[in-house]
Amino acid sequence: xxxxxxxxxxxxxxGVVAVNPDGTLNRASMQTIINHDDLSAMEQALRLKDATGxxxxxxxxxPPPAEGMLRELLAxxxxxxxLISAREFGGSDTFATSQIISAAITHLGLGxxxxxxxxxxxxxxDTAQVGPQIAEKMDIPQVTYCAELEKxxxxxxxxxxxxxxxxxxxxxxxxxxTCIKDNxxxxxxxxxxxxxxxYSKPLTVLDFEALKDEPLIELDTIGLKGSPTxxxxxxxxxxKGVGIMLEGNGKETCADLAARLLDKxxx
Amino acid sequence: MAFNSSDIAxxxxxxxxxxxxxxxxxxxxxxxxxxxxxxxDERGAKLVGVLLGDNVEGIAKELGGYGADKVxxxxxxxxxxxxxxxxxxxxxxxxxxxxxxxxxxxxTNIGRDLGPRCAARLRTGLTADCTHLDIDMxxxxxxxxxxxxxxxxxxxxxxEDVNLKQTRPAFGGHLMATIICPRFRPCMSTxxxxxxxxxxxxxAKADACEIEMYPVTIEKSDLRTEVLEVVKEAKQLxxxxxxxxxxxxxxxxxxxxxGGIELAHxxxxxxxxxxxxxxxxxxxxxxxxxxxxxxxxxKTVHPKIYVALGIxxxxxxxxxxxxSELIIAVNKNENAPIFDIADxxxxxDLFKVVPMMVExxxxxxxxx
Numbered sequence: 001x002x003x004x005x006x007x008x009x010x011x012x013x014x015g016v017v018a019v020n021p022d023g024t025l026n027r028a029s030m031q032t033i034i035n036h037d038d039l040s041a042m043e044q045a046l047r048l049k050d051a052t053g054x055x056x057x058x059x060x061x062x063p064p065p066a067e068g069m070l071r072e073l074l075a076x077x078x079x080x081x082x083l084i085s086a087r088e089f090g091g092s093d094t095f096a097t098s099q100i101i102s103a104a105i106t107h108l109g110l111g112x113x114x115x116x117x118x119x120x121x122x123x124x125x126d127t128a129q130v131g132p133q134i135a136e137k138m139d140i141p142q143v144t145y146c147a148e149l150e151k152x153x154x155x156x157x158x159x160x161x162x163x164x165x166x167x168x169x170x171x172x173x174x175x176x177x178t179c180i181k182d183n184x185x186x187x188x189x190x191x192x193x194x195x196x197x198x199y200s201k202p203l204t205v206l207d208f209e210a211l212k213d214e215p216l217i218e219l220d221t222i223g224l225k226g227s228p229t230x231x232x233x234x235x236x237x238x239x240k241g242v243g244i245m246l247e248g249n250g251k252e253t254c255a256d257l258a259a260r261l262l263d264k265x266x267x
Numbered sequence: 268m269a270f271n272s273s274d275i276a277x278x279x280x281x282x283x284x285x286x287x288x289x290x291x292x293x294x295x296x297x298x299x300x301x302x303x304x305x306x307x308d309e310r311g312a313k314l315v316g317v318l319l320g321d322n323v324e325g326i327a328k329e330l331g332g333y334g335a336d337k338v339x340x341x342x343x344x345x346x347x348x349x350x351x352x353x354x355x356x357x358x359x360x361x362x363x364x365x366x367x368x369x370x371x372x373x374x375t376n377i378g379r380d381l382g383p384r385c386a387a388r389l390r391t392g393l394t395a396d397c398t399h400l401d402i403d404m405x406x407x408x409x410x411x412x413x414x415x416x417x418x419x420x421x422x423x424x425x426x427e428d429v430n431l432k433q434t435r436p437a438f439g440g441h442l443m444a445t446i447i448c449p450r451f452r453p454c455m456s457t458x459x460x461x462x463x464x465x466x467x468x469x470x471a472k473a474d475a476c477e478i479e480m481y482p483v484t485i486e487k488s489d490l491r492t493e494v495l496e497v498v499k500e501a502k503q504l505x506x507x508x509x510x511x512x513x514x515x516x517x518x519x520x521x522x523x524x525x526g527g528i529e530l531a532h533x534x535x536x537x538x539x540x541x542x543x544x545x546x547x548x549x550x551x552x553x554x555x556x557x558x559x560x561x562x563x564x565x566k567t568v569h570p571k572i573y574v575a576l577g578i579x580x581x582x583x584x585x586x587x588x589x590x591s592e593l594i595i596a597v598n599k600n601e602n603a604p605i606f607d608i609a610d611x612x613x614x615x616d617l618f619k620v621v622p623m624m625v626e627x628x629x630x631x632x633x634x635x
Contacts, residue, residue: 013438013583095392124438127395129383136387141491142351144380162376165499171492228392228451232432234444235415249615254623257611258631266572266593267538267632
């Protein structure tokens with residue numbers, strides 16, 4: 001049994017974010033991190049590895065420096081890693097990305113007992129689309145928003161979260177599961193041994209040459225030019241008009257505030 | 268004729284996938300139908316709701332009351348409870364047969380499971396979690412003038428463009444992006460719940476709404492997952508979207524979490540018709556459950572009054588609340604970014620300020 005965990009290196013949008021005058025993101029000025037939901041997915045995979053001894057493979061698509069992130073995941077406990085990287089793949093939207101990743105996983109082989117884990121969504125685009133699109137391309141079932149799972153042989157029971165509760169869903173391998181960040185699945189730290197070993201574990205790079213003949217790749221729907229969706233405009237929202245800083249922070253200030261709300265018929 | 272997503276001239280009409288849970292329509296359906304009406308009028312097209320379920324034709328006409336010209340109803344026992352395989356098969360089968368130009372889905376946990384699966388099968392683009400939609404270019408340019416910092420004086424637009432222009436926040440709300448899908452149809456979007464305005468209900472339009480019963484076949488072999496149970500969480504979910512006033516807490520309550528949340532509740536009670544929300548920090552720390560979360564990864568809200576207590580105002584939070592009618596912020600740090608968007612700011616310790624605010628609001632209300 002092998003578990004593929006799809007991970008993405010993302011800009012840390014919780015910190016300071018610089019925007020270029022033309023409305024694009026100044027990525028050079030930003031820290032990159034491993035997407036949170038993907039770390040939860042990795043933790044779920046590593047717990048299955050702890051229980052069954054299965055193989056865990058970290059898969060990412062991105063520029064060559066993403067190797068650093070893969071080494072971190074190897075240090076956490078992944079057995080091997082795959083970096084999908086090519087200029088032809090750059091600028092891909094979710095449809096194009098899912099084609100490339102599903103071609104890569106098909107290239108590596110998805111067995112009857114295997115599982116693909118993804119994070120629910122990435123914090124840069126927040127789309128939650130690549131996981132289900134990989135499942136569709138590979139013609140395997142999907143379960144999204146997984147908070148917990150239980151595996152017995154080839155059968156998996158997933159607790160799938162809804163806004164107002166949850167479903168318990170039974171699914172057979174091979175399948176794709178997207179994981180949410182959950183307090184139950186706090187990602188483990190890298191260990192000292194893990195860090196020592198991570199550079200000797202196998203890391204495969206799959207480039208355009210390696211994947212271009214895979215049947216799941218349509219060459220006219222990948223990359224920036226081929227992606228079905230295109231950015232028409234990007235822009236920064238305007239700041240709201242300046243408000244009033246009330247003086248002080250005592251009783252009078254609060255009474256002043258209440259009077260203003262009363263004036264505006266808001267209370 | 269085989270389905271070809273590149274043959275864009277063959278596609279017409281605006282569709283809304285209408286989600287039902289336990290045989291009841293969702294608020295998102297009415298929001299999307301209302302928005303879909305606007306788009307259909309801009310395009311000179313029909314607005315069609317698509318409703319999947321088991322014996323759900325009885326609730327279909329209500330969608331007409333918000334603007335649907337027609338509702339396509341697909342009944343099957345396997346559609347009673349949502350499963351990816353059954354819903355994706357039926358929605359794709361109907362879409363391949365009838366070729367809509369646009370399909371909108373709510374960006375709910377179900378819409379975001381179904382949308383990408385269908386878009387991949389139909390071989391078309393999908394834009395996630397949209398907060399603004401236009402077809403008509405004049406309307407889009409007007410939207411840019413109002414909602415962006417772009418200088419449009421030197422920008423030429425193709426005023427005849429009829430692509431759906433789908434605008435959504437990216438990078439945690441730091442940037443807005445307008446996405447188009449020019450080469451494939453249907454153009455698909457998931458739309459963030461709570462953002463689009465619901466139109467007033469019109470009984471006459473509901474009565475006039477056409478219902479088309481569309482027969483579907485689902486084989487056992489089509490279904491690869493089995494729903495063992497559906498559990499509604501017993502706890503009362505916080506209705507952030509319906510509340511007139513939201514009192515939210517942030518990291519500033521860390522020195523006394525329970526006390527801080529209690530104060531927020533007292534202030535909410537003083538306002539009336541108010542609920543307590545929280546920033547991502549409070550949810551990530553486990554102080555409040557996820558249904559309280561306001562922000563880019565939580566709910567988008569626009570209440571009459573939004574009170575931010577001890578919230579610094581990270582962009583990811585602002586993205587979810589900056590369109591509130593009136594924002595009040597209390598924070599110890601006078602440089603907190605929340606003050607940039609607050610209508611009224613008070614620099615001070617929320618644990619001291621809020622009890623006085625509660626008294627002041629009560630007194631002001633009594634004085635009316």
